[in-house]
Amino acid sequence: MTLTTVGQHFLDHGSYPPDKSRTTGTAPVQKAATQPTAASVRQKAGNQVVTTTPPQPSSPNSGPRQGKKTVTEQLxxxxxxxxxxxxxxxxxxxxTEKWPVRVVAARRSGKIPKTKELHGGWCRDGYEIRLVDTPAWRLATLTPIPVPARLVQPHPVVKALQGLSRPMGLTKSVRNRAFRLIHALLTATQKAGHTAAIGKPNTAPPSHRRRSGPPHFTITAQGQTCELRxxxxxxxxxxxxxxxxLADAQKHSWVRIPRHDYSSADRLRICVSGGxxxxxxKWADTAARPLEDQLAEIAQEVGLRGQAAEHKRLADLEEAHQKRLRWEAAKRQATREYAETYRVRHLEAQHAAWRRAAGLVEYVGALRLHAEGLPPxxxxxxxxxxxAWAESHVxxxxxxxxxxxxxEIPEPRTEDLQPFIHGWSPYGPTY
Structure with missing residues (x-):
């Protein structure tokens, strides 16, 4: 699909360009015979002749619009x-539906600074548009990775691949080049401190499942393993x-004639997954950029995924640490609330005992009066x-x-803290 000039004008200005072939529906005004036909009027001033241009009426639709900003500039x-x-x-x-197209047009306009990136996406409140800083890794100048013309001392992973009968399901026409590309990539990533290992290089999944097949080799950067095919x-x-x-299809209804034929090309593709x-x-051979010119990006991608994994690991550790601190604070607060509740219950028990004792004292007094009235x-x-026993008991x-x-507050059991820990588990922050 190609963006036409009319479409670009609509994206920039929010309206279609004026159609010169349209007519306004009114007859053109003919010039009067007394009006001059020339663009200027010659007047005599003494012995000199002065040429002046009569003022032309301005029209809102005549000429280009001066000072009007495009939709991209306004955005x-x-x-x-x-x-x-x-x-x-x-x-x-x-x-609202126009904004995704306008964001795409703004990216193509060349008016966005190189240090900025324009992002757009739907959210709950409408269409969100963000202008963010370009990541430093995208602005970095990558050093090209040299690819040897022939392998003298191949990388151990490449050497293992060379010993297989049909590694990675590649034909002989591209196999040697694939070895050299893998060697260059593994050598560069090894210098960066990454490690490599062989995967399952003798497998060739179907064409529709090539990207989801088992890896041919792996590169591990800062604990993050990237699978490469x-x-x-x-x-x-x-x-x-x-x-x-044709005869079989006419004879049997289940016969399907394929629409296309496929043949192996001399182009390669490298897919990276994990992280x-x-x-x-994925990176693939193109007419403008062969894979040799893209190896630096692949090596950078592996390093970036390793950095992201390490950053996530440290962030997870910090989050787990902060979570444990919050849990410990909640447990201490639960212990204090447990002690306070224990004291309240003890006080209420004493109050109940006092009221009961007061009632029993009155009853014992009534018993004594009754006993005094009994004959010896x-x-x-x-x-x-x-x-006597009742008085002692009271x-x-x-x-x-x-x-x-x-x-004295007894040491609480783990389950005793459950009512006071407010949403946490008394057994730990991860339960």
């Missing part, structure tokens, strides 16, 4: 005023059915014995008969 100014982020929430859905491109041509295919992608996930004898003696039950002390 960049709006982003600068908003701090680099805006969200388009036009009432008309059709108006070297694939041979295929040329596709329209299939010309044979007489037998966080930065530049891309065994019944009165048993009543007095019972009253004496022990009343907390005010002793010295009030702060209760």
């Amino acid at each position: 960049l100014e709006e982003l600068a005023e908003a701090g680099g982020r805006i969200v388009k929430r036009e009432a008309s859905g059709r108006e 070297v694939l041979q491109e295929q040329d596709r041509v329209e299939h010309v059915p044979t007489q037998k295919e 966080l992608p930065h530049r891309a996930g 004898g065994p019944a009165r003696e048993e009543a007095e014995a019972w009253i 004496q022990r039950l009343n907390p005010l008969n002793g010295s009030p002390l702060l209760p």
Whole structure:
């Protein structure tokens, strides 16, 4: 699909260019016979002749518009005023749908600084547009990786590949070049401190699953293992059915004639998977850039994925550390709340014992009055014995008969902290 001039004008100005072939629907005004036909009027001033140009009426549709900013310029100014982020929430859905196309056009306009990147995407509130700084790695100047003309001392992984019968499913026409590319890439990444290992190079998955097949070799950078596959491109041509295919298709309904024929090409493709992608996930031979010129980007991509993995590892460690600190603080707070709850319960138990003792004292007094009215004898003696024990019991039950002390808090069990830890697990921050 090619962007036409009319389409580019619409993206830049928000309207289509004026059509010169259109007519306004009114007849042209003919010049009066008394008006001069020349563009200028000659007047005599003494002995001199002065040529003046009569003023022309201005028309809003005549001539180019001066000073009007394009949609891209307006967008960049709006982003600068908003701090680099805006969200388009036009009432008309059709108006909002124009912004993805305008963002693409703005990227192609060449008006975005090289140190900035324009991103756009849908969000809950509308279409979000952001102008962010270009990552330093994208602006870095990469040193080309030299590819040897022939292998004298191949890398151990390459040497292992050379010993296989049909490594990586490549034909002989591209196999030697693939070895040299892999050797150059592994040598450069080894100098950067990365390690390499052989994968399953003798496998050749179907064409529709080539990128998801097992890796031919791996490169590990800062603990992040990247899986690499070297694939041979295929040329596709329209299939010309044979007489037998036509006859079989006419005879049997299940016969399907292929639409295209595929043949192995001399172009290669390198796919990288594993880790966080930065530049891309695949690099292929093109007419303008062979893979030899792209090895530096592949090596940088492996290093960037390793750096991202290390950054994530450190971030995860820091997050786990902070989480443990928050859990420990929550556990200490839970222990304090547990102790406070224990004291409250102890106080309430003492209050209940005091009220019970007060009630029993009144009852024991009533018993004594009753016993005093009994005649001397065994019944009165048993009543007095019972009253003596009751008074002793009430004496022990009343907390005010002793010295009030702060209760000793027992060491809480793990499950005792569950009601007080507020969403955390008492067994640890990871449970």
